[in-house]
Amino acid sequence: MFLQEFQAVILAAGKGSRFCEITSNKPKCLLPVGNKPLIWYSLHKLQQSGFKDVIVIVLENQKLEIQSTLDNYNLKINIEYVTIPGNEDLGTADSLKRISDKIKTDLFVVTCDIITDINFKYLVDLFRKHNASVCTLFLNPQQDQLVVPGPKSKYKPEKDLVGIDEQTNRLVFLASISDFENYVPLSRKLLRKHPHVKLHTNLIDSHVYIIKKWIVDYLQQEDISTLKGELLPHIVKKQLLKPTQSDTNASLINIKDKNDIFHFAKESELDLLIREKSTFNDHIGDLRSCYHDDVIRCYACIADCNSVGIRVNTLPSYWIANNKITEIWEKITNGEKLAMIGPLAEIKSTQVDNKCLIWDGSKLHEKTSFKNSTIGSNTEVFSFSRVFNSLVMNNVTIKEKVSIENCIICDGVTLENGSQLKNCVVGGNHTVTENSQHTNEVLTIAEQLMEF
Amino acid sequence: MFKGDSGGKEAIQAVIVGDHFGNEFRPVTDSLPFALLPLANIPLLEYTLEFLSLGGVDETYLICCNGGRIIEDYVERRVKNCAPWSRSMKVVIIMSETCRSFGDCLRDLDSRGLVRGNFILVEAGTIGSIDLKNYLQKHVNNCKNDKNAVATVLFENCGAGNPSALSKNEITLGASAKNRILFYQNKRSSKIEIPLDIISGNKTVDIFHNIKDVHVMICTSSVLPLFSDNFDFQTRDDFIRGLLMNEEIMGSTIYTEFIKNNEFGVGITDWRSYHATSIDVMHRWAYPMTPDAASAGLYRYIKNNIYRSQDVQIGKNVSLVEDVVIGPKSVVNSDTKITKSVIGPNVYIGKNVKIANSFIFNDVKIEDNVEITHSVIGRNSIVHSKSRITMGTILGIGVIIPTGTKLEDALVQSHDPLNKDPNAKIGPVAYKVRFDTDETAESGKESYSKATSRLHLHFPDEDESSEGDSTEQSEDLSYRNSPLPDDTNMFLTEVMDSLSRGYEDKLQCDNLILEINSSRYAYNVSLKEVNLNVVKAILELAFQNLPCKQSTGLQYWSTLQPLLKYFKPILNNYVRNRDAVEDALQAVEDVASSNSEIADCVVKVLEWFYDNDLMAEENILKWNSGLDKKGKLYKKVQPFISWLEEAEEDSDSDEED
Secondary structure, eight states, rough: OOSSSEEEEEEEOOOOOOHHHHHHHHGGOOOOOOOOEEEHHHHHHHHTTTEEEEEEEEEEGGGHHHHHHHHHOOOOEEEEEEESSSSOOOOOOHHHTTGGGGOOEEEEEEEEEEEEEEEOOOHHHHHHHTOOOOOEEEEEEOOOOOOEEEEEEEOOOOOOOEEEETOOBBEEEEGGGOOSEEEEEEEHHHHHOSEEEEEEEEEEEEEEEEHHHHHHHHHHHOOOOOOOIIHHHHHHTTTOOOOOOOOOTTHHHHHHHOOOOHHOOOOOOHHHHHHHHOOOSOOOOOOOGGGGSSOOOEEEEEOOOOOEEOOSSHHHHHHHHHHHHHHHHHHTTTTTTOOOOOOEEEESSSOOOOOOEEEEEEEEEESOEEEEEOOOOOOOEEOOEEEESOOOTOOOEOTTTOOOEEEETTTOOOOOTTTTSSEEETTOEEEETTTTTTSSSSOOHHHHHHTT | HHHHTTTTTTEEEEEEEOOOOOSSHHHHHHHSSSOOOTTEEHHHHHHHHHHHHTTTOEEEEEOTTTTTTHHHHHHHHHHTTTTTGGTOOOOEHHHHHHHSSSSHHHHHHHHOOOSSSSEEETTTEEEEOOOOOHHHHHHHHHHHHHTTTEEEEEEEEEBBOOOOGGOOEEEEEEEEETOEEEEEEEEEEEEEEEEHHHTTSSSSEEEEEEEEEEEEEOOOOTHHHHHHHHOOOOHHHHHHHHHHHHHHHHHEEEEEEEEETEEEEEESSHHHHHHHHHHHHHTTTTTOHHHHHTTTTTTEEETTEEEETTTTTOOTEEESSSSSEEEETTOOOOTOEEEEEEEEETTTEEEOOEEESSEEEOOHHHHHHOOESSSSEEETTTEEEEEEEEEEEEEOOTTOOOOOOOOEEEEEEEEEEEEGGGEEEEEEEEEEEEEOOGGGGGGGGGGHHHHSSOOOOOOTTHHHHTTTTHHHHTSSSSGGSSSOOOHHHHHHHHHHHHHHHHHHTOOOHHHHHHHHHHHHHTTTTHHHHHHHHHHHHHHHHHTOOOSSSOHHHHHHHHHHHHHHHTTHHHHHHHHSHHHHHHHHHHHHHHHHOOOOOHHTTHHHHHHHHHHHTSSSSHHHHHOOOSSOSSHHHHHHHHHHHHHHHHHHHHHHHHHOO
16 A cells, blocks of 8 residues: 555643643534634645545544534544543654554644644755654744733743854754753753754744654663653653674574664664665764764754744643634635624624634624623623624623633623623633622633542 | 054954963974964964964964964064965064963963954964954954853864864854854763753753864953953863853853865864874965975975975875975985975985875985884984884974884983883983873873874774664663673673782682672673683683783793783683683684784793693694684794694604603
8 A cells, every 4th residue: 555655643642731721621622713613724734735534643532523613613634533542641753652643654744733824844844854763843932912811920931051052953953942951951962963054942833743654663662651751852852872882792682672762763774775876975074974863863944934823732822822713814724704793603793803703603792892802602792792802702692891802712601690700711611790899800610620 | 454454443363372381292293382382384373373373363462372482583583484374463572481281371362351352262283264354253242232242253164074173172063043052061971961950951952962163262351351450360171161150150151153065174282183284285275375486486285185396305105195394405316205294494315115094294214124113203303214103103303213223102302201111212312201181090091092183084984883882872772772792802891800800909810700700690601712812811811911012922922921820720620621722722722822922932932731631632633723824823832833843743653752
């Protein structure tokens, strides 16, 4: 059978633990962004890139909900769902381990929480050009300063330290800044090989990786549970190593090297021969052969500053994604028009501005006012209420004389008469009492949060 | 013609610090100022002045310290002779004979108030062909964007692992996106630690390694007062480090620029950079400053980068291989071979001389059958026949080396140094000297650093592998990521440690045996290897206890003998059966093959084993038959073997023995 060059995998089993306020009773990948669930953007991107099939890894208990939701969206790409048990705390690498028997070729791993217009071609080309072991895509941070709903806590992003060789795009250093106390040690050997390394501190990992098949095999016997946190730094470090060359004691080595990374990372004879015959060299200066004969090679691609790339894994990024989705929609979907108002929405209000997204099945009564907001399906807003700059999910009931500004209202919330909310996050199925006033708060049913 | 370019604008000023302030080039610079040290037979200062003038400088201040008068005379003479640089550039000599460091010179300059605007700061050893105006403009732009900018330092990017970048120190530079220097380290270390606040304070930090200091710094006028304010700034490195460290207090920033690929720049700071630059100049990297151009018509440039003066006498069958400069009026006699070397003017070279990677200054006489590699021969010296001068030996001025002398890694001067060291005297006009430089601090690796710090260019391949994979990453991962450290080797060092400690503290041999046995189990070494390594350890231990590094077999034997005597109980314990004897012999063979000393006295060693009944005749004879018949060792052992065979015959004939 003809094998595809890559197999696409979407990791959608994340619990969204970085913003559990709104993910406590909804799969992260189904959070609404604009008028689509979050995972739709990854699927659409892969479909656009030419993938015909995709494996989506989901939690067992969320599979039905996700599957039934996605069936509504008429995606052409074939989705194969693979479940992993939800009760264990499994990382992204664990997810990959579970599907290793389905993996026949190199992997194109995408997370369910990326919204981007970056053409994956550049990444794929980089991977192909250098016959890389791993290729990663980094995003520039979003510049916007928006007031994020919830308490005014200083939001501290997790910062990565990414070292990239300026000449070759080799990814030579990857660590979290919090791993270091006073000094960041760089080995001399590394700098000798890569005389100009640019250390980036503000890049965001897109969690879009192209991974060689052998890494999945190697993963099987390693105690590694996450891709970004453990596997990538591990592989990046391994680049400096050379295979042990002791043929003398062959029998001895077989026992020890079963687990050695170079047991897995082998380049085909043909590849080596081609490189030997080629005049291409990735570096100048010394007279060493191309890539210094490194077997493991990691590359990184940094997205263009003007491109859109949002990683929706925190409350601020989720908020930004929702605020910008109407603006970036055409870029992401390659010129499609965004249907702002669902055809089955029942709108009696006259004050709905052109930045609002109203989903099918929502019901907006007379004398309500909406500005720059998203209203989910089966949500009902009664008279004399107004919703500004807010995100209201599905099955929400907003009673009379309610005022909402800059808020996220999750599924199944009821806002009683006269309540006023500003800069708040209201967790799923919560009821906000009559005439209450809240600013900069997170309102949830406490027990749900306890789980995390 | 550059004058025309600058038009009515301010004149471009440059400052040359005309001395090196170190012992690095002694004894050659004992009576010759560093600025006039010839490189490819042209004084360094000539290159520097030419470089500045071609770079567009209008006015140069030359600060002279040691031997200032000589430099002044030289400059005046050159101006009179219409040297190329003198046509477009004015040179002002400043005598600062009391100055003892780079910093002192700049403080002195500050007090004179001569320099008003931006200026280009170079050292006497700076050679280059760089369009300085371009970088001056960049510096001005940096100052415009950042009011605190005081200096722009030029570097050259060498690419990965370029040998000419390999000075003793390695520079690692951290720069911001706008080329501001954030981090500067000028020392070689296996881990480079970059402060976290630098990294977290900037969006990106460019880390540059494998870069070469061009020794050109473009300064604003406030650099001089900064030197005056900080009396502890002795060198340029002090200045850069001090400014980076006390950035908040001083409020000054430094920028960096990289010279273009087609430009060349280098600063000569030690013999290694001298060597590398000589080769570069011969390879015409410093064009237009090449030996044939600098002294027009004097040299003929022939293929393989050979620069031959017109009036050189060359005998029959002389081979000039490549990269050779031979000065005027020199004589090279027949069968001599010269490669990668510079021969000064008026040098006499005898027959069958081999010169490689060496620098022979003017008026030197080298007699027949001499071999000179990786060495410098100062002017007026005489090397008598059959001498071997190798491994970074530097002869001072007027040294006379007696016939048949062998010199390795030595500094030699003509007059008696005041300390009365009997070993120092080589001949009536040749004394070994030492200069207390910073190198002595790291005495442990002294021999290594000496051998690599002078002319002995040491290419990076070997240290790359010795650095190894094991050290790098073992911190986080299990055994898999590094090749297993060789247990047997570790065992050997362990045993050697035990034995040397035991010998020093006069410990009981029984206890040492216990110690060795426990090491044996710790490293899981087979009995065979234990036997081998114990004998090996004792033999190697003698090397550690040798009084001096270069020793003869006799000296070695005299140190080994007491050791053997002392450790006899241990040997008795391990070398007790036929197999063990074989192992012991193998150990002798191993050690002998890597050390000439023991090879010389291998007979004595074997005899000792034989006399103490540790080895039997048949073992030794059997071992001998397995030896490589062509090897050196085999030849050395033969007398003993024939004696053994005779003895055997004797004992066969007379029963009483």
